Each structure stands twice: as structure tokens, then as C-alpha cells.
Amino acid sequence: MAYDVGGECPDDDALALQLALKGCEPLPRRRCRPRSPAGYVEPAPLPRSLWSVPADTTVRWAPYTCKNYTCLVQRARTRGGPYFCKDCFDLEGKERRRWQTDNGGPGFSVDSVLRSRAPGTVRIGLDIGGGTGTFAARMRERNVTVVTTTLDLDAPFNRFVASRGLVPLQITLMQRLPFADGVLDIVHSMNVLSNWVPDAVLESALFDIYRVLRPGGVFWLDHFFCLGPQLNATYVPIFDRVGFRRLRWKAGRKLDLGAERNEWYVSALLEKPMT
Known part of the structure; x- marks a missing residue:
């Protein structure tokens, strides 16, 4: 909670998630503005967006091991994905066939x-x-x-x-x-x-x-x-x-x-x- 009121929020996504997982919910609100990703690209329109992987610039990747969606797709194919979310970012693979039959x-x-x-x-x-x-x-x-x-x-x-x-x-x-x-x-x-x-x-x-x-x-x-x-x-x-x-x-x-x-x-x- 150490920040300048009305200024830019310090990055705390990883810390906030750790607190939530330990039962500290709801997290307190803050009077600051988070940074937007550099080079933000608007998402695809519906219904195409349902099966479209967004541009990498829609995310600030700093807290994560992977730094783009291609990495997440490859990681899922080779190592089971982040926290066992196997294949879930690969919208043209197994994910596309779920709940069909x-x-x-x-x-x-x-x-x-x-x-x-x-x-x-x-x-x-x-x-x-x-x-x-x-x-x-x-x-x-x-x-x-x-x-x-x-x-x-x-x-x-x-x-x-x-x-x-x-x-x-x-x-x-x-x-x-x-x-x-x-x-x-x-x-x-x-x-x-x-x-x-x-x-x-x-x-x-x-x-x-x-x-x-x-x-x-x-x-x-x-x-x-x-x-x-x-x-x-x-x-x-x-x-x-x-x-x-x-x-x-x-x-x-x-x-x-x-x-x-x-x-x-x-x-x-x-x-x-x-x-």
C-alpha cells in the first residue's frame, strides 16, 4: 500500500495473488493508476475473438516466466503448461475439441x-x-x-x-x-x-x-x-x-x-x- 495517491500503481500482481491464495480476500482498493501495456492492440471482434490468440502487447509480461503467447503454447506442448494447465493456450490444438462429444x-x-x-x-x-x-x-x-x-x-x-x-x-x-x-x-x-x-x-x-x-x-x-x-x-x-x-x-x-x-x-x- 506504499504509493503516491493519484499516481502510478507499483507492480504488485504476484504479491496480490500470493495474498489471495492465503485467504486475504478481498484485497484492499488503491487510489492509483496501473500502467497499460506498451503498444496495446485492441482484441479481435466477436465471434472471431472466441478462438483468436491476442497480440502479445495486450499483456505486461513482467511477472511471468513466459514473455509471449507463443512461449505459453510451446510450454504447454512440452512441459504440461503453467501449473498443469495443459494445452489451454493452444486454441488450435486439444483445447478446440473440448466438450464437443x-x-x-x-x-x-x-x-x-x-x-x-x-x-x-x-x-x-x-x-x-x-x-x-x-x-x-x-x-x-x-x-x-x-x-x-x-x-x-x-x-x-x-x-x-x-x-x-x-x-x-x-x-x-x-x-x-x-x-x-x-x-x-x-x-x-x-x-x-x-x-x-x-x-x-x-x-x-x-x-x-x-x-x-x-x-x-x-x-x-x-x-x-x-x-x-x-x-x-x-x-x-x-x-x-x-x-x-x-x-x-x-x-x-x-x-x-x-x-x-x-x-x-x-x-x-x-x-x-x-x-
């Missing part, structure tokens, strides 16, 4: 999930831990508005989401969702809510998702990861306590390269009851 395993398609609701009744929603915003882009193509929560973990995720013409929201799992009760039609989360989240934090997050969904709204739990013994012993009781009604539930062994023998993925479509 039911894969016979725990992967659901956007269209099959939308068909579970009356036509036109899924209009607004939230994607928790949505990376670079591809789920929101898929929904935008179907006239559904989705806000994406994402964190700038060694990459400009929020700016990338915004450049696509989508709405980013930088909050952590510990923070209460900034929505009133019963306002969203759908909440989605892929790979973020998994066994790495402490049980109490996970249960609190699930109750908060239940809170912001309208009656009849759905929570799409996408590729929840856990070990086999944990599923029925720990996580099914948590899901049941929250009070969702199961519409779809698919569990399957994790078959990724390097997976252990008893690792599992679970995907579920869970409805908030009407009464």
Missing part, C-alpha cells in the same frame, strides 16, 4: 448437458477454475453467458479470457461466490474440485454452489479426481449432504499416461431440487 467415459458434451434442461432455460452460469475460458466460449456459441473464475498463476489467464470476449473473475476456492442466492442456471467445474482440496473447503464450496444455483439449476462436476477408496468413503457422503439430485453420474479409472492403478475420474450432472 460424450466420450463414452466420464466426459460429457455441452450439447448433451443442455438437452437435460428445457430448451432455452440455461442462460447464465459460472465456470469455476476455467483456465483460458474455453468452456465459456463453447457456451457463448450456444447463447449462454458464463463467467469464468481463473487465477493468474504464472500466466495472464484473466487477460486471455477477456481478450476472447468473455468475462473473467479472479477469486479463489476459499472465497464466497459473489452472486446472490438462486440466480444461476448452471455451474461447471473441471479438474479444480478434486481430492487435492481439503474436505472442509470442498464441502463449503459445494454448499456455496448450491446456494447460487436457482431451483432446477444444475451443477456439472467435470472430471473430479480421487483415489478409489476415497470415492465412497469420503466424497459421495459429502455430495449427498449438500442435497443435489443426481441426473447423470459416470465414474471411470484414470487412464492417462503415468496414472496409478486406483486413480479415478467422476463426472456428474447434479440438480438443485425445485423444492
Whole structure:
């Protein structure tokens, strides 16, 4: 908070994120102006922006290991990407194929999930831990508005989401969702809510998702990861306590390269009851 009021804000993105991850939310407001990137270029117009990588000059790269988007794409292809966001900046690769089809395993398609609701009744929603915003882009193509929560973990995720013409929201799992009760039609989360989240934090997050969904709204739990013994012993009781009604539930062994023998993925479509 040491700065000249009315002047230029000192760079503190990395520090602010560290504080947020340790539960210091919300961060205090400041009366100063952040610098804009040099040579800023306006984003592509919709709908082209949904699948366009923005110009490097839309970002001030100082806090990050990579200094351009080409580096992030190559890093994803060779080393798994920043903080395991594999391929998520490569919009012409695997990211372009996500949620297009039911894969016979725990992967659901956007269209099959939308068909579970009356036509036109899924209009607004939230994607928790949505990376670079591809789920929101898929929904935008179907006239559904989705806000994406994402964190700038060694990459400009929020700016990338915004450049696509989508709405980013930088909050952590510990923070209460900034929505009133019963306002969203759908909440989605892929790979973020998994066994790495402490049980109490996970249960609190699930109750908060239940809170912001309208009656009849759905929570799409996408590729929840856990070990086999944990599923029925720990996580099914948590899901049941929250009070969702199961519409779809698919569990399957994790078959990724390097997976252990008893690792599992679970995907579920869970409805908030009407009464």
C-alpha cells in the first residue's frame, strides 16, 4: 500500500495473488493508476475473438516466466503448461475439441448437458477454475453467458479470457461466490474440485454452489479426481449432504499416461431440487 495517491500503481500482481491464495480476500482498493501495456492492440471482434490468440502487447509480461503467447503454447506442448494447465493456450490444438462429444467415459458434451434442461432455460452460469475460458466460449456459441473464475498463476489467464470476449473473475476456492442466492442456471467445474482440496473447503464450496444455483439449476462436476477408496468413503457422503439430485453420474479409472492403478475420474450432472 506504499504509493503516491493519484499516481502510478507499483507492480504488485504476484504479491496480490500470493495474498489471495492465503485467504486475504478481498484485497484492499488503491487510489492509483496501473500502467497499460506498451503498444496495446485492441482484441479481435466477436465471434472471431472466441478462438483468436491476442497480440502479445495486450499483456505486461513482467511477472511471468513466459514473455509471449507463443512461449505459453510451446510450454504447454512440452512441459504440461503453467501449473498443469495443459494445452489451454493452444486454441488450435486439444483445447478446440473440448466438450464437443460424450466420450463414452466420464466426459460429457455441452450439447448433451443442455438437452437435460428445457430448451432455452440455461442462460447464465459460472465456470469455476476455467483456465483460458474455453468452456465459456463453447457456451457463448450456444447463447449462454458464463463467467469464468481463473487465477493468474504464472500466466495472464484473466487477460486471455477477456481478450476472447468473455468475462473473467479472479477469486479463489476459499472465497464466497459473489452472486446472490438462486440466480444461476448452471455451474461447471473441471479438474479444480478434486481430492487435492481439503474436505472442509470442498464441502463449503459445494454448499456455496448450491446456494447460487436457482431451483432446477444444475451443477456439472467435470472430471473430479480421487483415489478409489476415497470415492465412497469420503466424497459421495459429502455430495449427498449438500442435497443435489443426481441426473447423470459416470465414474471411470484414470487412464492417462503415468496414472496409478486406483486413480479415478467422476463426472456428474447434479440438480438443485425445485423444492
